[in-house]
Amino acid sequence: MAQMNMIQALNSAMDVMLGRDPAVVLMGEDIGYFGGVFRVTEGLQRKYGEHRVLDTPIAEGGIVGAAIGMAVNGLRPVAEIQFADYIYPGFDQIASELARLRYRSAGDFFAPVTIRTPCGGGIRGGQTHSQSPEGIFTHVCGIKVVMPSNPFDAKGLLITAIEDDDPVIFFEPKRLYNGPFDGDTNRPAVPWSTHKKGEVPAGHYTVPLGKADIVRAGKDLTIISYGTMVHVAAAAAAAQGIDAEIIDLRSLVPLDADSICSSVKKTGRCVVAHEATRFSGFGAEIVSIIQEECFWDLLAPIQRVAGWDTPYPHAFEWEYFPSQARVAAALKVAMEPA
């Protein structure tokens, strides 16, 4: 097993798939010769050529539209949107077309497109380089939504996404590219080599969509999260000395509701954490499911930890980011005696 950071793991996933399946092509802005602004596709055009790894015009709507056509013609495009903040010009092609093609054609046509895009804050990107729009896509029927929290999952999930015959939007929390980040900005950043999920097999393997990962078993309370917040929430719980069961959803659609509910039925307490804004965020769906399925088991109200209901301001990065303190406050309420 090799040590990889998340960039390398994602690169390796695409390298493996380009090598195994001639139908796989990559496309996106600056992803070819340059290797992408986050270098996730570095070296792949050199290795596989300009017809497998395509630089594209700066037109996210065109990228998704063309990718759909390519997929209908037998390819498996992996399209990069340079920042998740810039996925909106492609929204119509995603929501009206990509997500509905199989349905409206009764399965006669389908488009196995994977859309990769870096999301989230913590890199001083300001309001247009920090967004977490995953919740919006979870409301669009017909599209799978994935967000890994570590290199091992990232590679395995991306391979699964590329091999999946359904379209997948694959969010990459950019703050995790180079190392796990627990929200503590006072401590020096640590690399993925310090984390067991930084060990990544060189070859092909898959991590299933729709199966959450129990990052840590525990009995006091359940923490449900994904992406960067998995690390922040875990650190906060540890700091509070709470024996939390920590669930990393990994895939939001399909959702592993059973893992969520069986954990909450056991603990009776729950905190849901994501970076995206709170109002109508994906946390609301999780809370609703738990409330519906585990109502009689709940010992305290489920708490949501999220970004504030504002854009992500450049000057207030750390006041905006859902900190360990914000998690701690939620844990406190969730742990109140019944």
Next chain:
Amino acid sequence: MAQMNMIQALNSAMDVMLGRDPAVVLMGEDIGYFGGVFRVTEGLQRKYGEHRVLDTPIAEGGIVGAAIGMAVNGLRPVAEIQFADYIYPGFDQIASELARLRYRSAGDFFAPVTIRTPCGGGIRGGQTHSQSPEGIFTHVCGIKVVMPSNPFDAKGLLITAIEDDDPVIFFEPKRLYNGPFDGDTNRPAVPWSTHKKGEVPAGHYTVPLGKADIVRAGKDLTIISYGTMVHVAAAAAAAQGIDAEIIDLRSLVPLDADSICSSVKKTGRCVVAHEATRFSGFGAEIVSIIQEECFWDLLAPIQRVAGWDTPYPHAFEWEYFPSQARVAAALKVAMEPA
């Protein structure tokens, strides 16, 4: 007071505003000479001229983009998107621009644009003429989201929206244009003249955004809804003989959380109903808020009634539409003894 259906009430709102404020302009596909495919703008171009009521190219992104610029230059554009299903090509201009302009410019620029669009099913429109995408917009900070359920509110809310200095997306449940619809397809359609909210003042009046309407006071259970489902849910509760408190949200953003919570605190039981697909729909946010604020008052799990998590299929209109039967099933669970 005149009798108006919802089309007439909306038309009257725009007529009043065009007459009062020279800054108000209407724009959209087929809205000018023709008066709109649902005839909501009928006669207004003739009355106010081609520079106040503009036919536009078929480009929703261009419509919203141009409307923003017009608003920045002192106008108050009211843009029609012909069907809510076709709002997505304008999504980037709405989410990245319209919603954020005031914020990113610290209030130095803002765009008082109102976007009107017919939504919802029940008219055999199939998967691309029946959508209810309001939930998505409630997750976009900086934009208000409104959906009336009757002519009186429609006119008052639309005037408020046009006068509001913040952007508003104004969803019009098209199944309600000509009469209240309670989901019972076996009974003949009734006109708005049979309903007290079909009485609409001819002149200027406002209905505030952010204030829910208690359609019916009751003590057994709270039903929270908006748009068409207000009528369906009310009929279902009546049919079940439940003394339900029925809340019509009218505006989703800003949300009248206090009215919601004080009702649920009183009844201890709640059903949330909307036409949009269930997963990550706006119902999830309502459930989450109640769960957080009224946890200790709840006597049974809050139930969601919604469209299925599929597109809206042409052949199965009434199997898809959240029927009285679907509401009744939810009421049953919500009324189970604690």
Next chain:
Amino acid sequence: MQRRSRLHVPPTPARPGEAPDFSYLQLSEAGAVRRPDVSARAREIGFLSLELVRVLDDKHEARGPWDPHLDAAELEIGLRHMLLTRIFDERMQRTQRAGKISFYMRSLGDEAVAVAQCMALRPGDMLFPSYRNQGLHIVRGIPLVDMMCQLLSNTRDMCKGRQLPVMYHSAAGRLFSISGNLGTQFPQAVGWAMAAAIKGEDHLAASWIGEGASAEADFHHALLFAAVYQAPVILNVVNNQWAISTFQGYAGGEQRSFAARGPGYGIAGVRVDGNDFLAVHAVTQWAAQRARTGAGPTLIELVTYRAAAHSTSDDPARYRAKDDYAHWPLGDPIERLKQHLIKHGGWSEERHRALAAELESLVAASWKEAATYGTLTEGPRLDPDLMFEDVFKEMPLNLQRQREAMRAERNSK
């Protein structure tokens, strides 16, 4: 310097109560436009985007370099397809009026576009239609019964009840699924063509968009991607002058032809008489050869007229001059080909009547069969369980549970 409003509002030539007026149309004489070699570079042939390629003249003679020299048998097939399209349309329109289907859209007046273009392409070419190209389906041999079952959302509906009428598709026929969202098919066609080029396959893609829908972003993306990658694709703008109630000037047609957008992107643009079967066929063949020989994409503007209402939900008497189609300078595509064939192909009014009668019976018989698979109100019905399939390849748990709930709901009624 003027100090008054300069907002220009594109004029609409004739509104209800006014006399039809087509003086705005820029026409060329039949046979007058030069036919460049298929290898010509886009920048050298800008004139094609402004003039109007026409072959059939007013006397029904084929003229000039664009004459495709099709033999009479082929022309007869074209006539038959166009007539079938029209008869099918008329019958389905009546059927909608009778409440048997929920909605319909005719292509009256536009028939040459789909029929001639499809006949100029190969079966391996992939078509990305709009909702007004039923002729493509007819030429590709999709059984009328299949099309009718789609219109009926019945038990044999290829869409399993999910789509509005006219949103056909056929994987075997290489006819892509029609979207209710305007324009989206355009960049998809380009992507398909890019994939063909990547795979080194010899097929091209073709797509159709209304002049109104060309205002959508997808149009721009399609032209841009086609130009950048020189994709083997034919992009067709069907300029039938109207987008529901809106005249083509609102889509930019007042200032410049739609074909002229092509040269702006470095793509060959051709403006053609869309009611002239021979011209449409010739231009399409030319574009197809360009695509297949690596000379790149072509944008074709087909100048025609939407003779009927936009759809069964529409009433053009509200927004345009009465009898307008009778004054349309480019005539009727069926009539023009028929007269040409009468003059030169041994066709006759009699044979035409016989053909019409044959096709009427074919349509009637097909309808009879289709109705046995169910109508909106009678006969067998699709299983509502199907609502939950094909959202994903495999049904996730939440949909399985919702299917259960739906079944329970149905049983409770």
Next chain:
Amino acid sequence: MQRRSRLHVPPTPARPGEAPDFSYLQLSEAGAVRRPDVSARAREIGFLSLELVRVLDDKHEARGPWDPHLDAAELEIGLRHMLLTRIFDERMQRTQRAGKISFYMRSLGDEAVAVAQCMALRPGDMLFPSYRNQGLHIVRGIPLVDMMCQLLSNTRDMCKGRQLPVMYHSAAGRLFSISGNLGTQFPQAVGWAMAAAIKGEDHLAASWIGEGASAEADFHHALLFAAVYQAPVILNVVNNQWAISTFQGYAGGEQRSFAARGPGYGIAGVRVDGNDFLAVHAVTQWAAQRARTGAGPTLIELVTYRAAAHSTSDDPARYRAKDDYAHWPLGDPIERLKQHLIKHGGWSEERHRALAAELESLVAASWKEAATYGTLTEGPRLDPDLMFEDVFKEMPLNLQRQREAMRAERNSK
């Protein structure tokens, strides 16, 4: 007929390790391009979109019909603004490298675009800039301190800390808020111009977009709406050859000039030497006169070169030839105007050096002041409460509660 892939990949002339190669550029001689009357119809002046309007020749003489005949005083002001832009850029770049600001983007090489264009417009005209038009802000007299405070997100930041550095705005200066999302300003500018026309006001709107960003849908919408309503707007494509690592061919520049998109929509398109202060000024003035006299919108392509990295996050050595800017055929805008002024305006190397020194001090003094209002790491800081303001005009209850929670969080630390 070939049976192999036809996917075309736009060539990039020179990658790292290769010699700079600008042979692809189509140039015209200075003074060679005709200057049509401002009332000319777009369709009559297509040549303007393919040739290259130039005034300054290699000997620094002004030539031909586009010479704007500006007096020396005005040219000196232009030179000053360009030089200030460059010195400001250099200083801010170093400041970023020193960790004092989080991010920066220079306009090195592009300075004539913003400066000459802004000088050719009137103060009442509304500008919708992209992120590489700092010259607009400088010409409009926005104090450097204000710009620096924005870069610092400090207590005097006009954006109250919400925007990434360089995303300035000024309501009083009629400079619209810059968006991080490429292209969105283009249709907004058209809408602004439409409103001016509706209100009968005499102002025009101007907007700038990179050649890379012209691929976005917004570009198409802007051109289309401008054409349809003949809006008084100037739409500028700054073709500085690169979009981060991507050569302009990927935005469609290989097949056709960007200016040529204009005529495709029936809009006047002009291609101009973007490093020629005189030519840029003249073309802009011409377009402004068109807009103001009701002759409609103009699309201007400014051919220039992004001499520096895309931003402080970028390293062009990874993707383009070294020393490329030294070989750029259109030279440097500041150097060219300077030489012209030396020849004809009584300018001198000495005065130039003195000016540079003066501007260096101005920038240094401004920085000193700006830093007193806070830097990323030191001095006063904006109140985090501001995070919750301006989402809406009035703060809704949920945001008030979140502000409370945020305060509690901060106190808990």
